[in-house]
Amino acid sequence: MPDIKKRNQILDALQHLLESKEIQEITVSEIAKTAGIGKGSIYYYFPSKEAILEALIQRNYEQPLRTAKNLAAQSNISPFTRMAMIFQACRNSSSELLRHRSSPANLRTHEGTLIHQKYLEHLVRELKPTLTQIIEQGIKAGEIHFDRPAALAEIVLIVLAVKLDNFFIPSSDEEIEETIQGLISLLEKGTGTPEGSFNYLTSPL
Amino acid sequence: MPDIKKRNQILDALQHLLESKEIQEITVSEIAKTAGIGKGSIYYYFPSKEAILEALIQRNYEQPLRTAKNLAAQSNISPFTRMAMIFQACRNSSSELLRHRSSPANLRTHEGTLIHQKYLEHLVRELKPTLTQIIEQGIKAGEIHFDRPAALAEIVLIVLAVKLDNFFIPSSDEEIEETIQGLISLLEKGTGTPEGSFNYLTSPL
DNA sequence: AAAATAATTCGACTATTGGTCGAAATACTA
DNA sequence: TAGTATTTCGACCAATAGTCGAATTATTTT
Numbered sequence: 134m135p136d137i138k139k140r141n142q143i144l145d146a147l148q149h150l151l152e153s154k155e156i157q158e159i160t161v162s163e164i165a166k167t168a169g170i171g172k173g174s175i176y177y178y179f180p181s182k183e184a185i186l187e188a189l190i191q192r193n194y195e196q197p198l199r200t201a202k203n204l205a206a207q208s209n210i211s212p213f214t215r216m217a218m219i220f221q222a223c224r225n226s227s228s229e230l231l232r233h234r235s236s237p238a239n240l241r242t243h244e245g246t247l248i249h250q251k252y253l254e255h256l257v258r259e260l261k262p263t264l265t266q267i268i269e270q271g272i273k274a275g276e277i278h279f280d281r282p283a284a285l286a287e288i289v290l291i292v293l294a295v296k297l298d299n300f301f302i303p304s305s306d307e308e309i310e311e312t313i314q315g316l317i318s319l320l321e322k323g324t325g326t327p328e329g330s331f332n333y334l335t336s337p338l
Numbered sequence: 339m340p341d342i343k344k345r346n347q348i349l350d351a352l353q354h355l356l357e358s359k360e361i362q363e364i365t366v367s368e369i370a371k372t373a374g375i376g377k378g379s380i381y382y383y384f385p386s387k388e389a390i391l392e393a394l395i396q397r398n399y400e401q402p403l404r405t406a407k408n409l410a411a412q413s414n415i416s417p418f419t420r421m422a423m424i425f426q427a428c429r430n431s432s433s434e435l436l437r438h439r440s441s442p443a444n445l446r447t448h449e450g451t452l453i454h455q456k457y458l459e460h461l462v463r464e465l466k467p468t469l470t471q472i473i474e475q476g477i478k479a480g481e482i483h484f485d486r487p488a489a490l491a492e493i494v495l496i497v498l499a500v501k502l503d504n505f506f507i508p509s510s511d512e513e514i515e516e517t518i519q520g521l522i523s524l525l526e527k528g529t530g531t532p533e534g535s536f537n538y539l540t541s542p543l
Numbered sequence: 544a545a546a547a548t549a550a551t552t553c554g555a556c557t558a559t560t561g562g563t564c565g566a567a568a569t570a571c572t573a
Numbered sequence: 574t575a576g577t578a579t580t581t582c583g584a585c586c587a588a589t590a591g592t593c594g595a596a597t598t599a600t601t602t603t
Contacts, residue, residue, distance in 0.1 A: 139551095160589060162554095171553035173592085182590065246451045250506065257507050279527075284520020291500050291507075292493050301455060302462050302496075315489020322484070323528030344580095365560060367583095376582040378564085387561065 140178050142168045144189045156186060157245045183247065190251050197222050198259045205263040212271030213326060216289075219264055223256065223293045249300040257290045264290060278325035285324070292316050345383050348373045349394045361391055361453055388452070395456050402427045403464050410468045417476030418531060421494075424469055428461065428498045454505040462495045469495060483530035490529070497521050 146168035150159045161182050165172040179185045201222035204215050264286035271277035279285055295301050296312050304312075321328050351373035355364045366387050370377040384390045406427040409420050469491035476482035484490055500506050501517050509517075526533050 161591080162589080165553095172590095173553045174551075176591065177551065177553095180591095246455045250451045250455065253500075253506050279524070281516065281520035281523060284517045285524065287507075287517050288493075288497050288521055288524065292496055295458075295496050295500070301458050302492075311486065312489045312492050315486035316493055318486060319484070319490065319493065319524060319528040322530075323524040325527075366562080367560080370582095377562090378582045378584095379580075381562065382580065382582095385562095 136178065139170070139174075140188070141192075142170070143175060143178060143185060144192055147185055147189050148193075151189075155245050156248055186248060187251060190248065190255060194252075194255055194259070197225050198256075201260060202263050205267050208270060212267050212274065212276055215267050216264065216271075219260060219267070220293065223260070223290070224297055246300075249298055252298060253291075253294045253301075256294045257287065260290055261286050276326070279323065285320075289316065289320070341383065344375070344379075345393070346397075347375070348380060348383060348390060349397055352390055352394050353398075356394075356453075361387075391453060392456060395453070395460055399457075399460060399464070406465060407468050410472050413475060417472050417479065417481055420472050421469065421476075424465060424472070425498065428465070428495070429502055451505075454503055457503060458496075458499045458506075461499045462492065465495055466491050481531070484528065490525075494521065494525070 143164060146164050147159070150163060150167055161175055162172050164182075164185065165175050168175075175185070179188065201219050204210075204218045204222075207215065261283070265283045268277060268279070268282040268285055272279065272282060292312070293316070296304075296309050299309060320326065348369060351369050352364070355368060355372055366380055367377050369387075369390065370380050373380075380390070384393065406424050409415070409423045409427075412420065466488070470488045473482060473484070473487040473490055477484065477487060497517070498521070501509075501514050504514060525531065
């Protein structure tokens, strides 16, 4: 139980360090020092450096993902709007830990890749059921026309996660926007949704 | 130019080793030993371990990608068919280096993330222009209706690469098939393409 | 309160490995 | 043959994730 406090201390330390460095450049000793504890203690709370990162990602995305899930329950709001809100949740959560590191392209080591990989998996895993549910409701309400809600949800999430992270296939802001627009357009046309339903997504990056 | 021989020797060594191990478990000395040369020589031909991996991926996907590009030029074939053939090229190329390590799902942890990341980037980078071109031709010919060909190409490639690799979000075969089907369906409906245009894609995994 | 036990902390130490270096061997050139 | 450029090599270096057991602190038992 008192574990949690120290655990969070360690996560705080890593988060802080991540604001100015890549995970690969951060040593465990550094995390320990920043957290104000000895290196050995780190391994009392986490089995590996990777585990710390994983825990941090989980902690960071807990909040946005939870609100996203809550949104899904608001069945008085139109499915489009809720879907759009999920979009936004993605955007927000992606910028949280990932934004800093607009890739200097060449520093791609195994370790550096991990955070992005984890993010992608986490996001899709967590949001797919929620988004599927929303789509299903939209279908039932006759507002969305598509017969593979789960697949649709996954497609949307994959494209969003990959493009919003902008690590896997680094692109200019315009390219990212173009692809997102394309996705929206494809969704509207592919699901018989009135054009413009997702307009508000266009705005901020 | 005599370089190439030794270079390939090194790539062969890595490829061989990759059949039974992940990259992170393979040391440079091991590659050297397998290639029958000294460790120092490795760095005469490649600047880093990562560069070797990159070169290997490139070498492996050269062939399928080239044929894919040739296909794009065959303007006597229908755009759908060509697109479908690109799909197939993806499928084939993905299985090449990646199939072995279709992770027993829960053995999770830090596998060789890098190779998958590299594969994704490589595939999208290489095929996006080609696929875009095909789509543009289809649009011009009035067979495809969509106004963001490049975005469409990228979306398709991202989803395919992520799902066919099946590393980023490990899923059952059925789930993969479901998502691919969803993508096809979304494409058909979203681009005004007659249903069934991509039917032959359904068949083999 | 004392003793015994359990939980926690720590940093010196180990093992591993990517990459460097300069000297030696080999191939070319004149 | 001498001289130059290319190629080869493995001992060496630096960095760092993770180990270990001794020391400290907290908790329980008697």
